[in-house]
Amino acid sequence: MPETIKILFVDDEPDLVPLIQQKFRSKVRSGEVALVFASDGVEALEQLQADDSIEVVVTDINMPRMDGLTLLGEIGKLDRRMRSVVVTAYGDMENIRTAMNQGAFDFLTKPIDMGDLQITLDQANAAVERDREADRVHQTINRYLSDKIARAVLANPDAVAASEKRDVSVLMSDISGFSQIAERLEPERVVELLNVYLSAMTEVVDAHDGAIDEFIGDAVLVIFGAPLEMADHASRATACAVAMQARMAAVNADLTERGLPTLEMTAAVNSGEVVVGTIGSTTRAKYGVVGSPVNLTGRVQTLAVPGEVLITDPTYQAAGGDAGPVRLESTRRVALKGFAEPIAIHSVAGVTVAGVTDAGAGEQAVPHGEPALTELGEPLPFGIAVLDGKEVTNDDHAGEVLALSASGARATIAAEIPPRTDVRLTFELDGSPAQVYGKILEVTPGPDDACQAEIRFSSVPPAAADAFGRLLR
Secondary structure, X not given: OOOOEEEEEEOOOOOHHHHHHXXXXXXXXXXXXXXXXXXXXXHHHHHHHHOOOEEEEEEEOOOOOOOHHHHHHXXXXXXXXXXXXXXXXXXXXXXXXXXXXXXXXXXXXXOOOHHHHHHHHHHHHHHHHHHHHHHHHHHHHHOOEOHHHHHHHHHOOHHHHOOEEEEEEEEEEEEOOHHHHHHHOOHHHHHHHHHHHHHHHHHHHHHOOOEEEEEEOOEEEEEEOOOOOOOOHHHHHHHHHHHHHHHHHHHHHHHHHOOOOOOOEEEEEEEEEEEEEEEEOOOOEEEEEEOHHHHHHHHHHXXXXXXXXXXXXXXXXXXXXXXXXXXXXXEEEEOOXXXXXXXXXXXXXXXXXXXXXXXXXXXXXXXXXXXXXXEEEEEEEEEEEEEEOOEEOOOOEEEEEEEEOOOEEEEEEOOOOOOOOEEEEEEEEOOEEEEEEEEEEEEEEOHHHOEEEEEEEEEOOHHHHHHHHHHOO
């Protein structure tokens, strides 16, 4: 059923009100039309200022206190979409011309012919429906693109219709341990948590002129350099990832106020040539990117620890390398499936922002605040399973925590596990098992295929967090 259209009739002749009410009685009853009345321009303006649901105004010109032409001028100052129809004496072309120049949609002559009024209002209502549809399209596009990019796409739809090769930077972020968090919450609370997080991340992306390609559960995939071309897409994407990490403090403050668990996220950026454009069928399509740089971004993102921003060497070089705005914390070479040679990935310490619209300027640092490890009086035993994606590959190794914090540990493990491996630790705490998920960081080989490893936790259930807290007192 179409939305109700509210029409304001402005006329100082009281006899007009019952005639209009009689004419539109059936439409009012069906909910197609709602009618309101004013006796002059002053009263009409007060109603318009108090009620922004009025979309059509039918006004006489000659009225006391404020005439119809003056009212049209005041309507123009309200800065909202509205269709105005003026009513004037037959042959009064000067007033008609003035009214049309002030934005009137159409005009009627007195005495009003109810048939003509019906036709004119039908046309005005159709124009209102077109305005509403345009607003819906714009709002829909704005859910996926920043306002700046949406305006560019709407101004030139052909720019995104065809596919083309283009150098871009791709950013992917993800909530650490989200699956475990979601298991402990009611579905409605999971949605609330995601909405708080994704709303904040969208604001950061918009400030850096990124284009959100899609939300993949709790993950966000963002493109820089398409549909709008950007010479600085690599530095801009890196600055966005750093700003996303910096925004997490405010996100967690909001979540805490709502009684929801706090979050940590990982982020990665990779740059390269991709195919961009409209992907899909004639009935369902989206603007997106395809290419190995997108896949590599996802692979690199899985290597990041909570709170970290990783970038590939192509991104670092595209951002200017050593002479550019990106400051590195560390660099390592990693072997990835599908790549013949190890690739260099960089952990970002900060980035100097210059010329990024709405994002501020100056040095932005990746937040750090890892608590120091506390040596335990007695080692804390655990079993360890290596994860490959979501799959547990084995559960045969034992280990002992030597030093602990709320977010990590130093441990000995009866097997040598490569750095950046995802693991699941199983503890016996307070007489029941507790599973903690994390990632192996630095590894020091030991005798008999054992090792000492730094572990960064990504998901700690409340029971384990309480037990760890007691050990750290």
